[in-house]
Amino acid sequence: MSTTNSKLRASILVVSETASQDASTDKCIPVLKGVFGHLGNDQWEVSETEIVPDNVLAIQKTIRNWTDGSDPLNLIVTSGGTGFATKDVTPEAVTPLIDRHAPGLVHGMLTISYAVTPFALMARPVAGLRKQTLILTLPGSPKGAKENLEAVLKLLPHACVQAAGAESRQLHVGGVKKLEKDAGVSSHGSATADGGSGQHHHRHHGHGHSHGHGGHAAVQPHTKPEDRPQSNDPSAGPTRRYRSSPYPMLAVEDALKLIAAQTPAPIAEKAPVSMNVVGSVLAEDVKAVESVPAFRASIVDGYAVKIPSSGKFQKGVYPVTIVSHAQAGEVQELKEGEIARITTGAPLPPGADAVVMVEDTVLKSQTDDGQEEKEIEILTDEIKANENVREVGSDVKEGETILKKGEGVTVVGGEFGLLASVGMRIVSVYRRPIVGVLSTGDEIIPHDREGPLRLGEVRDTNRPTLITAARSHKFDVIDLGIVSDKPGTLEHTLRDAMRKCDVIITTGGVSMGELDLLKPTIERSLGGTIHFGRVNMKPGKPTTFATVPVKDNSGTHVTKTIFSLPGNPASAVVCFHLFVLPALHQQAGIKPAGLARVKVVLDEDVRMDKGRPEYHRALVVTKGDGLMYASSTGGQRSSRIGSFRGANALLCMPKGEGSLKKGERVDALLMAGLTVSGIP
Template sequence: MAAPYTIGILTVSDSASRDSEQDKSGPLLKELFAADAKYSVQKQAIVPDQAQEIEDIVKEWSDVVCINAIVLTGGTGLSKRDITPETIRPLLTKETTGITHLLLSVSLAITPFAALSRPVTGIRNKTLIITLPGSPKACKENMDAVFKVLPHALDLVLSRSVKQIHHQMQKSEHNMATTIQSGGSGHTCTHHHDNHGDPSQTGVSALLDTPVSRRARSSPYPLIPVEEAHKIIAKHAKPLNVISVPVSQFLPGYVLAEDVCSVEPVPGYRASIVDGYAIHVEDGPGIYEIESISLAQTGTEQEQPRALSKGKIARVATGGMVPEGANAVIMVEDTKLAKSSPSGDEELEVEILVGARSGDNIRPVGSDCSVGQVVGRKGQRIGGELGVLASVGVRHIKVFRKPRVGVLSSGNEVLDHIHTDQLKPGQIRDTNRITLLAAIQAAGFEAVDLGIVDDNVDDIVERLEEATAKTDVLLTTGGVSMGEADFMKPILEQKLEATVHFGRVMMKPGKPTTFATIPQGPKRPPKLVFALPGNPVSATVGFYLFVLPALRRMAGWPKPENVLVPVQIQETIQLDARPEFHRVQVSIGSQGSMIATSTGKQQSSRMLSMVEANGLLQLPMRTPELPELAKGTTVPCILIGTLINH
């Protein structure tokens, strides 16, 4: 194995040069390089935004120490102190415009604000120099892309032999074009347009009136990773407005928009913890006359019992008011009847058998909760706290509004399952709509049934405009692939002025999943649109994977992401060329760990694969080194239902 490439990391920051604890990007870069045995970090330093100090370090590391690659972080922005590009460019003997373009294109795919960054990359003698933003997040995103080409670039700079590498690259490209099979289906992948940066990926649909014969044979939308899709959705799924709601049985599932404090003490009076007798502790054991009776009561007739006389006792029930003067309560079990009325219906005298301490069996005023005490925190989702809120006198609270979600099915062949007695050739029953409506309601959100619309542009536009007027989020199924009547994306862009943020995701099932936003004018949040594939399983997986976290985020959940749990698979699973979300039944095994059993064939049109499925395995894409996962392998899984006993 060749010696590792030597790396120098230079942080350019006025604040970090004064306090190294503020340097987050430098240590992150060191951690990224340290994770790969091909690299060895030889130098690391922090300098202020001063041209001479930056220049001195770079010259020393490249000309004297002969570091293979120097990575600078910071000083590439637009502020007056950002001078890293101006300092580095004169030091270069050759610029590497391709790497610079790579940095910008990766960042721009994530945020338009990347256009405000000014990266510079190039070579000084035998040292490759790369400048990155000061943000740790941007550093990682840029380096994830650069790592793919960095070893080959360094070999070229260092004049190492690259013949074998070129041969491997050509062989890999040939294999990508001819031998990748999708999940054992026998499909030969020739989709060169799926490669990142392909000219066909314009991100905009063809005009609606384009004849079928002139339409593109490949999607204009880049194929993005699932993780990137999540980030894009999170940028647009913002918490909705705050509303005031009564404390009632309809409150669970809402998220508090502010802290809630008690307005009354609990208990509001001195209350007995047990059924027994209120006493004066100093009187001690003995026989005493019963002076009064205090029961737990409701309504306006409840009054404070009169003060207990010395040498007397009062009968009290659990929750009843303890009379003034009494300083303890003796349990019934520690007493004995000494005298009753002639009829035997009334206690007159009772013998106290034990001694007591002051305060025994008495709940003081506010001992459970005092006035002003916080009983609910902002961001807290209401569940079992409902009773607490009611007990402390809170009648209304402020919460984030839950989104209203509309579901629309599309397709000439799609018919309502209830109103269709018998299908004709080419017709199918609408399973997507009922499945998604039920899933939305089960998750605690309001679902709006928008029915079915034919594959007609004018009809679709009209239904979408109606839907956006009465919903916060719109789910459509069908019309997002490459068929003759797949109009959803161009209609959104050309008729509703929507922005399609992504139109394809690197996943199975659900590759054509589309996310868009429709503007609603100034000071009004845009409406979110999830255009899901028409295949039933694809639509369902897309809902749990993308839509449900977005709904939670809009409802104010502080942690809206799906929870991944480790499960042990019970059969060997062949991996696919795309990351796959495999439907499984998750249960508790005999050893107490969670186990997952496949629901069988995983075609995106096979609804039976969802029967009893309560989990989605998150499977990696197939590689030559990892074509399958063996039985017993632990795999991350998204729970979409209740756990069952094995």
């Protein structure tokens, strides 16, 4: 084909089981189109795109359609299926189609990725020519695919023009320098996005080890690396660590907004209507599958009667021919001139029209054995049809919406009883996230280890305290144990935790020491994004919130959240209630999320911190005047877990000089129920 007076024609082939079933889940095609548009120097036209499952024949069929016709494409880039998963078959599909391999392009792509993460070597890219078409296999994640294509894109027009049949001697007039200039690349590096040297020593966001559609990366940042704060590089040693945090100090309100924006949406699942569903939030409206009551029932103890065809019931003596109790069973039909003894809640016999209260009757005769009523005199003729009868569906009609999406299922509020009464067996609820809790530090030992402490050892109070706190809010918790201050150990533990947990809580390792590895591990090894690393509050300034994109066991791209809390016990507990709990509630569909905020009256003077707003541990009680009163639990330093003894609230104290005085009002976040104090 001619390439002199027209653009080079490229195609994008995404290999993904998920995207082949739902194209809206694919993010690679728009990202790669953007690379062609932004870096292609107006030389490319993306004329074909296709999504196929991880199937060798499907991949090969599509590529042959694009290469073997009378008008072949110049370039095919595939995305996905280049990892080590059993379903990753893109290299096996593409390799047999290649006539001439291009190992230099493979080396270039791997070199760029390896500068970011050693896990780049876990990819299996293929590059080469089939007939007149150049084929490149890229990773499955949008970020990995983008980075690899950016690494070589400016070199590809030269290769494609040659493959299309252009004369090489003419193309190389002027030498390599002219080729580099025309392509917009430098002899010091590859064709990077900025056209510069290609050095990536500043790009520490990492790929992680999640393979996207089978590639080696899983993150797609939306900012330039140089515009983002970065954690310490542990490999640089303590002399190169930051002396002050590179992360901006956020206000608590801004931190909470970021958490709300980045927390994954609730996931709906089907759940049986059992006591285990109590505490869940409904993900769909619930419609009654049965009416309540399901039969016409008596609302009093008395006698069911049949209104005569004349429409007027006559008082008098009637034989008792039927007995109807509030229990399952067949009841015979009631005939005119007969009555049926009936209990409250029992079904009316067929043919009955109303119920006479037992108070409006007297016994006239009994059976020979004296055990049963034989005849009853009804003392009133004012009985009307349907009197004292609860009609079918008078409480709940079949098909009626009984509970709405977003409502919680409780026992106290009667929601569980309502579901049970209408025969619901399955409901759609939001799945509660599974929480993992770990402590970090070689100095941390289990709290229950026997024997005295050695110099430098600290008993682990944070992990059991946070596990208890999360479980008290009815979240399933996995104890992830204590992790050593070693980068590889921490990374392995976090990767394993993300396979089992939705939210991970860590304590320690988020300050400025050379062994504080949480931030570097999240950013550099896991390819995560740290949304904030410092908060303007006391206690809890180094609190860190991050998200990490991973693939779940079904291969679906999901986001896991990590809260790295300070190691000081009081700080960790405060930050759990302030930051983690709202995220857990949001992910479980619980509204409003987080602790209840109330106004309290100070029962004593409370000193303010002049540097930062403080979340002051306090005891809130009610008194006879109906107001809530707060008193401090004592010293508030961040290491003093004793300040939580008896605390049921956090006072939201502003920063300032001096104290807020007794009798002043302040906001408080309630962590537990209130107690009642004596009436003043």
